[in-house]
Amino acid sequence: MNKRSNSRSLLLVGGGADRINVRYACGFDAPDPFLYVEAKGQKHLLVSMLELGRAQQLGEAVQTHTHDSLGLKPKERRSLGQQALGLLKHLGLKRIQVSADCPIGVVRELEKAEIKVRVAKAPLYPERLVKTDKEIEFLRASQRAAVSAMKAAIGMIEASDISAEGHLLQQNGEVLTAEIVRHQIERVLLDADCIAEDIIVACGDQAVDPHERGYGPLYAHQFIVLDIFPCSKTSGYWGDITRTVLRGGADPMQTKLYKTVLKAQKEALASVKPGANAKEIHQRIFDRFVAAGFVTGMKDGVPQGFIHSTGHGVGLEIHEGPSVSPAGTELEVGQVITIEPGLYYRGLGGVRIEDTVVVTEKGCSALARCSKEWRL
Amino acid sequence: MNKRSNSRSLLLVGGGADRINVRYACGFDAPDPFLYVEAKGQKHLLVSMLELGRAQQLGEAVQTHTHDSLGLKPKERRSLGQQALGLLKHLGLKRIQVSADCPIGVVRELEKAEIKVRVAKAPLYPERLVKTDKEIEFLRASQRAAVSAMKAAIGMIEASDISAEGHLLQQNGEVLTAEIVRHQIERVLLDADCIAEDIIVACGDQAVDPHERGYGPLYAHQFIVLDIFPCSKTSGYWGDITRTVLRGGADPMQTKLYKTVLKAQKEALASVKPGANAKEIHQRIFDRFVAAGFVTGMKDGVPQGFIHSTGHGVGLEIHEGPSVSPAGTELEVGQVITIEPGLYYRGLGGVRIEDTVVVTEKGCSALARCSKEWRL
Numbered sequence: 001m002n003k004r005s006n007s008r009s010l011l012l013v014g015g016g017a018d019r020i021n022v023r024y025a026c027g028f029d030a031p032d033p034f035l036y037v038e039a040k041g042q043k044h045l046l047v048s049m050l051e052l053g054r055a056q057q058l059g060e061a062v063q064t065h066t067h068d069s070l071g072l073k074p075k076e077r078r079s080l081g082q083q084a085l086g087l088l089k090h091l092g093l094k095r096i097q098v099s100a101d102c103p104i105g106v107v108r109e110l111e112k113a114e115i116k117v118r119v120a121k122a123p124l125y126p127e128r129l130v131k132t133d134k135e136i137e138f139l140r141a142s143q144r145a146a147v148s149a150m151k152a153a154i155g156m157i158e159a160s161d162i163s164a165e166g167h168l169l170q171q172n173g174e175v176l177t178a179e180i181v182r183h184q185i186e187r188v189l190l191d192a193d194c195i196a197e198d199i200i201v202a203c204g205d206q207a208v209d210p211h212e213r214g215y216g217p218l219y220a221h222q223f224i225v226l227d228i229f230p231c232s233k234t235s236g237y238w239g240d241i242t243r244t245v246l247r248g249g250a251d252p253m254q255t256k257l258y259k260t261v262l263k264a265q266k267e268a269l270a271s272v273k274p275g276a277n278a279k280e281i282h283q284r285i286f287d288r289f290v291a292a293g294f295v296t297g298m299k300d301g302v303p304q305g306f307i308h309s310t311g312h313g314v315g316l317e318i319h320e321g322p323s324v325s326p327a328g329t330e331l332e333v334g335q336v337i338t339i340e341p342g343l344y345y346r347g348l349g350g351v352r353i354e355d356t357v358v359v360t361e362k363g364c365s366a367l368a369r370c371s372k373e374w375r376l
Numbered sequence: 377m378n379k380r381s382n383s384r385s386l387l388l389v390g391g392g393a394d395r396i397n398v399r400y401a402c403g404f405d406a407p408d409p410f411l412y413v414e415a416k417g418q419k420h421l422l423v424s425m426l427e428l429g430r431a432q433q434l435g436e437a438v439q440t441h442t443h444d445s446l447g448l449k450p451k452e453r454r455s456l457g458q459q460a461l462g463l464l465k466h467l468g469l470k471r472i473q474v475s476a477d478c479p480i481g482v483v484r485e486l487e488k489a490e491i492k493v494r495v496a497k498a499p500l501y502p503e504r505l506v507k508t509d510k511e512i513e514f515l516r517a518s519q520r521a522a523v524s525a526m527k528a529a530i531g532m533i534e535a536s537d538i539s540a541e542g543h544l545l546q547q548n549g550e551v552l553t554a555e556i557v558r559h560q561i562e563r564v565l566l567d568a569d570c571i572a573e574d575i576i577v578a579c580g581d582q583a584v585d586p587h588e589r590g591y592g593p594l595y596a597h598q599f600i601v602l603d604i605f606p607c608s609k610t611s612g613y614w615g616d617i618t619r620t621v622l623r624g625g626a627d628p629m630q631t632k633l634y635k636t637v638l639k640a641q642k643e644a645l646a647s648v649k650p651g652a653n654a655k656e657i658h659q660r661i662f663d664r665f666v667a668a669g670f671v672t673g674m675k676d677g678v679p680q681g682f683i684h685s686t687g688h689g690v691g692l693e694i695h696e697g698p699s700v701s702p703a704g705t706e707l708e709v710g711q712v713i714t715i716e717p718g719l720y721y722r723g724l725g726g727v728r729i730e731d732t733v734v735v736t737e738k739g740c741s742a743l744a745r746c747s748k749e750w751r752l
Contacts (some may be wrong), residue, residue, distance in 0.1 A: 005734075016477075017393060017477070017479065030587065030589075030694065031574060031694075031695075049679040050586050050587050050683065050684060050685055051587055052678075052679065053585035053587070053588065053678065054585060054587055054588065062572045068674075072703065074604075078703060091681075092645075098480060099480075099481075100479055100480060100481025100482075100484075101393070101479045101480075101481065102479065102480045103393065103477045103478065103479070103480070103496055104476060104477075104478045104479070104480050105473060105475075105476025105477065105491075105495055106476075107480045108476075108495060116713075117480075119480055119481060119484060156606075183566070183567075186566055187563075187566065190559070190562055190563065190566055191559075195571070197571060197609070198407060208429075209429035209430060210425050210426045211406065211407075211427055211429075211430055212430065232716075233573070287391060299594065302428075302429065303425040303426075303428065307425055307426065308426060318407075319407075319408065325451060327454060370585055
């Protein structure tokens with residue numbers, strides 16, 4: 001625990017609202033909600049009988065409590081708020097901090113029992129923003145898995161034939177779809193013991209809606225955005241990478257779009273270093289896009305242009321601090337962030353190029369290498 | 377919306393604390409938190425620009441709002457509470473209900489602006505407990521995927537050889553491990569477009585800790601508990617099945633343990649019908665186990681015996697109402713529940729047999745069939 005944690009009494013809901021922070025704080029996770037308390041420099045877990053064995057494996061670093069050890073009545077065991085109350089009473093705590101994510105139901109039960117509840121300032125664990133060497137190893141492993149999957153996906157697109165109608169065709173003559181490529185990505189990630197949800201394989205205008213995962217046939221002469229973000233089942237750390245490719249020839253406008261995004265990403269990567277302002281990195285990309293004629297705004301009722309942040313932190317969450325956006329602050333050594341400029345226009349499609357990098361003394365370093373060759 | 381929803385003003389946090397209820401209420405889900413409001417019989421979503429396209433696909437059933445349409449300032453956009461406030465102001469709402477899971481941070485921001493916040497009684501959507509025909513079809517599809525994966529896993533164990541040391545061996549002569557079997561299960565589920573986390577392949581005493589997923593070599597003459605619960609990526613509905621198998625001969629005590637659990641499950645399944653009391657179903661199993669000499673309690677500091685509920689509801693959540701436990705109530709037609717008695721003792725291992733069934737007019741019906749042959 002850091003100094004700040006030592007001097008506070010904090011209640012978190014593991015497995016639920018505060019799952020990631022609890023995992024970070026004590027290494028424990030479970031499918032159903034459980035309670036975590038820090039008080040007087042000691043960590044406590046309140047878990048069900050079902051979780052007791054796993055919780056005890058944490059050893060002396062964490063004191064484990066159960067419904068039985070606290071003498072909770074059957075009705076109390078069914079209420080997270082009553083469980084929290086039982087634990088706080090046992091620890092002799094009459095005032096407690098909770099996260100802004102703490103369920104109101106728990107807070108109301110505590111307040112009814114005259115426990116004074118204060119919402120702790122975010123981030124609860126500022127040290128989460130700067131990764132340890134061990135965390136960087138975990139992130140690198142997940143990023144390597146993402147790159148393997150990316151190479152498999154790009155390989156399938158590269159090996160495709162083009163039908164008279166412009167569809168991409170598999171070796172067996174059948175149409176290559178977003179679903180087939182996604183399935184291949186998921187297989188590679190599963191083999192690397194990673195979970196992968198919402199992988200994006202979005203062709204043409206599908207990519208203009210940035211949260212559309214993509215579906216149906218893939219076409220030649222159209223951009224295909226591949227965004228892969230696996231989470232390691234063992235470490236819980238994420239990787240995140242995006243590449244955009246195009247099978248068959250590109251027209252001059254497509255080439256200009258790709259090159260503009262690529263140049264913006266290169267410049268942004270070159271400007272990442274300790275002390276660099278993430279807000280300014282974002283703004284420079286925005287300005288560069290405008291200067292190249294790529295404006296951002298609503299068009300035909302749809303947001304188009306550079307419609308998302310330049311990047312975000314990656315760790316036990318796929319989206320965490322620090323932000324590389326108008327909300328950005330100064331970068332520090334050991335932070336792990338994505339740099340992922342993108343441009344999206346109906347009729348032209350989308351281009352996004354994303355790498356996950358660690359901020360080093362001298363600049364930054366990609367967690368894993370992956371080609372940005374785009375014309376296949 | 378049902379009558380109850382029509383007369384209330386309700387705020388939920390989609391993608392976050394109230395993710396499943398929002399998905400149930402309006403069919404929308406997203407990776408990052410967004411807001412959902414029901415008021416005056418109308419459904420509303422407040423989503424980021426990134427989600428706008430997908431949200432609009434819901435059509436007229438849901439009114440879509442964005443940070444722009446509400447005129448939120450940049451700082452307000454970064455706070456879920458301020459976003460909620462903006463939406464409530466726009467809708468002219470000065471009092472609102474939230475779920476017990478609503479983040480305290482959101483509630484505090486609303487209260488600061490003199491919005492009156494009340495915690496709605498659970499369950500928010502009582503109709504979720506009774507599945508529609510469409511929901512049952514989704515559940516059946518996930519359960520079928522689970523059964524396919526189960527058959528693949530059991531097939532691997534059945535095809536194994538037994539080494540001189542009692543290890544199970546694959547066809548290639550290498551030791552068959554929990555990890556290898558789990559990987560095969562995950563592959564089958566991936567091919568069925570399902571997500572699978574925390575699949576259990578637990579041999580011998582590993583199964584006595586019910587949340588231990590299992591690891592390392594599998595052994596002959598020991599129980600292997602296989603618990604498979606996939607979630608369909610498309611529908612969001614779960615399946616849930618457990619089988620226990622044993623390769624090589626079983627001793628009389630193992631045979632007695634298995635037969636006792638099997639008989640308890642059969643009797644429980646036979647007693648499931650509309651109007652049956654789920655609490656009594658659970659208690660009868662408990663009593664039957666005691667009568668057979670299988671007591672429940674702490675032994676050597678570890679909970680042993682029948683240490684979990686008989687069952688739980690399955691739907692958009694793997695664990696939802698109704699509960700088949702001391703908290704159980706009367707069952708109704710269309711409810712989908714698991715029946716999964718189990719007994720666990722150190723030195724003997726664990727046996728759990730689980731099926732997911734739908735309550736019918738006459739009794740209940742398994743969502744998918746799967747053999748309970750256990751001696752392989």
